[in-house]
Amino acid sequence: MLKYKNKRLIFRIILLVLMDMLIITAAGPLAIYVRYNLFFDPQAIEFIENIFQYLPVNLILTVIVFAVFRLYQGIWKYASASDLVNIIVACLISAVTQTVGMTLMDLRFPRSYPFMYFAVLAAGISVFRFTYRILAYFRQKQQGLIKEGKTNTMIVGAGEAGNTLLKELQNSKFVEQNVCCLVDDDPGKIGKYLRGVLVAGNRKDICRLVEEYHVDEIMIAIPSASHAEIQELLDICSQTSCKLKVLPGIYQLVNGEVSVSKLRNVEIEDLLGREPIDTQVESIMGYVSGKVVLVTGGGGSIGSELCRQIARHEPRQLVIFDIYENNAYDIQQELKRDYPELNLVVLIGSVRNTHRINGVFEKYHPQIVYHAAAHKHVPLMEDSPNEAIKNNVMGTYKTAQAADKYGVSRFVLISTDKAVNPTNIMGASKRLCEMVIQMMNNRSKTEFVAVRFGNVLGSNGSVIPLFKKQIEEGGPVTVTHPDIIRYFMTIPEAVSLVLQAGARAKGGEIFVLDMGKPVKILDLALNLIRLSGLKPYEDIDIVFTGLRPGEKLYEELLMDEEGLQSTDNELIHIGKPIDFDEELFTHQLEELDELSRMDSPKIKEKVMEVVPTYHMKG
Template sequence: MKDIYKYMDKKLIVRRSFLILLDILVMNFASLCAIVTRFDFRIAGVPLEYSEAVIRYAPLYTAITIVIFFIFRLYHSLWRYASIEEMTNVIYACTITALFNYIGMKLFNIHVPRSFYPLNLLFLICFVSGSRFFYRTLRMMNNRYRMDKQKHIMIIGAGEAASAIIKEITTSKYLDGKIVCAIDDNKSKIGSYIQGVKIVGSRYDIKSSVEKYTVTDIIIAIPSSSKKELKPILDICKETNCSLKILPGMYQIINNQISVSKLRNVEIEDLIGRDIIELDTESIMNYVSNKVVMVTGGGGSIGSELCRQIVKHKPKQLIIVDIYENNAYDIQQELINLYPELDLVVLIASVRNTNRMEYIFKAYRPELVYHAAAHKHVPLMEVSPNEAIKNNVFGTLKLVKASDKYGVKKFVQISTDKAVNPTNIMGASKRICEMIIQTYNNRSNTEFVAVRFGNVLGSNGSVIPLFKKQILQGGPVTVTHPDIIRYFMTIPEAVSLVLQAGAFAKGGEIFVLDMGEPVRIAELANNLIRLSGFTPGRDIAIEYIGLRPGEKLFEELLLDEEGLQDTANKMIHIGKPIPLDEEKFLQDLEELYMEVICESDNIKEIVHQIVPTYIEKSEI
């Protein structure tokens, strides 16, 4: 470290010495220019007595000037930060210098024309200030040249947010880029300027403007627009192969937080075009606050997000149950760091272990249970159907019985759209779980409900992380079928639905989210490739590999027999329970249990008898 400081000191001494030498040349050149100017710019016309007088006085003039310049700290400033304040100091220093030199010349009886003094002051100010700002000018020209070769930025939006972003990028010396044009759909703004940047057209001019101005980066600064309104613009932008960034939300303007640091990359979630679910946080607070809450599978994608959102509503105690110790450890450390006052219990346990579940419920007496522990990978469960039934069906059954026995108030089962007309054992197992919830709700004081939703963006094992990994490896990106479609939601949305369901629950409901339009997986792959800065088919190939075992082209959210009932949240609906012979169902479960522990090869056939809507894909 001492060596670094020594190096910096040496560098400063060299820089200051060079500046002093430059000033010596500048101040004497200013004197020469002053005397030559007095005699009509003719060196030969300068009387010898005047030129000798100036030369004879030069050493003293130089010494006085350097001392005064030191007093005014002209050798302590950095050229790159030269400003109006610097300019003011230069003027003051040069004026004082001229005054002292006038007195000095009179004292030493050195005669020069009277016009020499104001001319000398004028040239001295110009040359000294010019030397100070010359470096800054060169630096700005260099930056512009470098920016011309690098980032050319287009701003979409011409409001307050865009103005703030343009101003910051334009004035900052740390941001490597130049705003070359702006886009706005307001026709009255087209052709005008915002912070010196021309508004060149509407969204329909984005592609042509990208080519015309060689745009490399696009910033979307329309925080007041919903995701649905932004999607058509994003669809155009992603075709340009430019890097995309977006300003998150309207609250940034309200809180005066508009800055480049708030920009984020455009994610695949932005291209789905559906607004985030709005939560009734007050109702959630009322039933979570000061309660003992248990989350099974609490280290997984859904379970860990459940924990993050639950702790915001101040539970009395949070119990995380997970069989995977690494996942459990990660969420434990995260919550401990963020909420040191939280009463947190993390338990390693399997929901399939009856005695372990019995002990946990008896010891901790949870009032709310969110059951997110499950095997969910469709192809893997197809080749291990017994494990899917053991974990999903009988793990759920054991938790339901323990909840009933130990007086749990609400039990929320995480279900899936794959439970509707299932073509795979995972979906069928989840449908049985819904039937267990329906049956025990009619036999218990506990309110049992299920929450059914589609695919979750970014969850473990989901398609997005797989695509990203394949893109990093250079492709190909594998899609099962060009026509396969899925409903999607973000992890926070899925968890919001689960929490809201708990608030709405009266018992026996299957809550269904209005997930908007389904998304074609091939389009999702294309979008992700483009957002990663590549061109599909040219840089990264898309390969169709065929539907996997148990997979179907589209998922449904409701069985034919189920109708929809609205809730206070317009995006959450309730599917009516399908009539069920509960006694026969419980008997079928006992028979299924005996078969599954014997590792029967006929599990799928037995499951079909319990879930008539379950038909293997090969039979379709």
């Protein structure tokens, strides 16, 4: 097989050389013919004889120059602008060497001949090479390698990224897209053609062009666009029934990575309504370098991302503590693969086990603790309130006591906006955790802080994976209430806030992130259905199931009495702690511990007594 390929390659090169020699031979006389206005007089014949006298030398030198410029190594069915430049430069050198050679051999020629020869030779070689590309195109089309009519595709963006993407879609035999039109907001591009495809309008014309060209898929190729611009485009595109894909960001263009493989499906995160939050983590992450760091719940959505970001900043040792062995195993294998030099310890256990958690602190002496271990599912905790108290409250209390006992420097609690004026036991349990942190901070040299944020997109059990699964299964998509709204953030944003808190902690603070405007859950469902290329209420139905026990229409990030204090990062604020009777609270924790171990049905009433802002919904 290899010999066959080599023979074909040699034959192809020989054929190219012979054709080039034929063009070179014809270029000289043709240049003279053009010079004399398509008429051969006796002087023109003399010049042609001189050209033929020099022809053997010219053929050898020109073929060598062509070889140097790789005109026999290119894949000419994919000939591009760079190949054309090589042809022009090679032909220019050929014209110069011929002029010098004929002058040295005292062979006369018209003064304009070198320019005419260069033009004719460059035109001939270019036409031959690009004709090969055109013929290859039609041969592929005839063989069915270019599949037209499969998926009519619109590319939004006729710039460099759009051009590169279009080129790959046109040349690749592995894609089934037929790019039927382009869209760009530059008025100078509208009405012009890019690689034979019309720039048919701007973003305002997208819906009309989708119908006019029967578009099935839209690809957004504007890596330099801001988040707001992309959101506007997605809002327009979501009004169509087209599937959408988008290039991730400008770094793809800078690194030369614009390609079909870099396209991703549009995610609902693209419609959050705000720019991604930059909490400048890199500038403050030095404080974990050389430290022993413990992450409880390190296998969960937030915990595992914490571990990834901490691992990048060279801690002396990273200890992951989690009760779920599968989650712990997954993050262990990932970190071993990505950070082979990391001193990593992965332990299985529960924060509810006093002996186990004390043993971990005694053996490893962590200097920084991120406490992410918690039950977080609102409806499940409503049905098992005692477990919420055991795991969230008592687990936090026992871990915080161990941190105090073994001299931890900083302790960061992962909290939630559901802790504000809670209407469910999960939120109330997290408010109790915040109170534990505040109390421990007043009693310990350890700096205890809490970090409060909203719903995390893509985390285990969050609404987006649920919606996607429901859409994949053909619906219906279930929304509890048409007016329910939530604050959302991505996992990296949430983790950035946690790390910021660890760096800024002075003790006792509740850090709160400015998460922008809340998002209507119904809008998320509608957009996700549209972005999947389907029509709400036609292809996929939406069913309203009613608010679940303990669920409220909107979440708050701060209690009124907490106030708000700014930091040097305008997106991060600090809530002022609320005073309470710590001695009484210690006694109440003991009562909650006893009731929870007894699985008492009165646990919620006791929580209401301890957390005045907690109001059960019937």
